Amino acid sequence: MEADPGRARSDDDATERNVAVVSRIWDEVWNAGALEACESIFSADYVGHLPGLPAPVHGPGEFRQLVEVYRTGFPDVHLTVHDMIASGDRVVVRWLSQGTHLGPMMGMPPSGRRMEMMGISIFRMEGGRVAEEWEGFDTMSLMQQLGATGSSA
Numbered sequence: 001m002e003a004d005p006g007r008a009r010s011d012d013d014a015t016e017r018n019v020a021v022v023s024r025i026w027d028e029v030w031n032a033g034a035l036e037a038c039e040s041i042f043s044a045d046y047v048g049h050l051p052g053l054p055a056p057v058h059g060p061g062e063f064r065q066l067v068e069v070y071r072t073g074f075p076d077v078h079l080t081v082h083d084m085i086a087s088g089d090r091v092v093v094r095w096l097s098q099g100t101h102l103g104p105m106m107g108m109p110p111s112g113r114r115m116e117m118m119g120i121s122i123f124r125m126e127g128g129r130v131a132e133e134w135e136g137f138d139t140m141s142l143m144q145q146l147g148a149t150g151s152s153a
Contacts, residue, residue: 018125022091038064043129052139073105091123115145
């Protein structure tokens with residue numbers, strides 16, 4: 001059976017588009033603070049499964065609010081992408097977040113401490129936008145670095 005070169009190119013194009021959309025989350029939203037970009041990156045029915053939150057994040061507006069909370073707590077936050085792997089409707093990203101706790105965040109007063117946290121995010125794409133996300137990072141390590149657990153790193 002012969003491979004269909006037209007289909008392969010179409011799949012490659014979709015994968016490239018998915019990677020470009022997910023890259024915008026780090027470049028524009030997290031690092032540049034262009035929160036209005038959330039509307040064109042996330043689908044209206046986006047669901048984000050993130051550790052440490054009492055419920056999933058729904059829609060681009062709630063994702064934007066989440067970023068606002070972190071950028072308030074860590075105004076110098078910078079996220080670096082170490083790996084990005086895409087296949088079909090999935091994009092997986094291994095990232096590093098760094099910043100200084102200079103503002104209030106989730107009821108915690110500023111500690112002035114630096115934090116560094118690795119994470120992995122898996123995105124499901126639909127119609128050129130992020131439809132669902134599963135994220136994993138060590139929230140206990142973050143709290144320890146900020147001095148919120150009685151021990152510090």
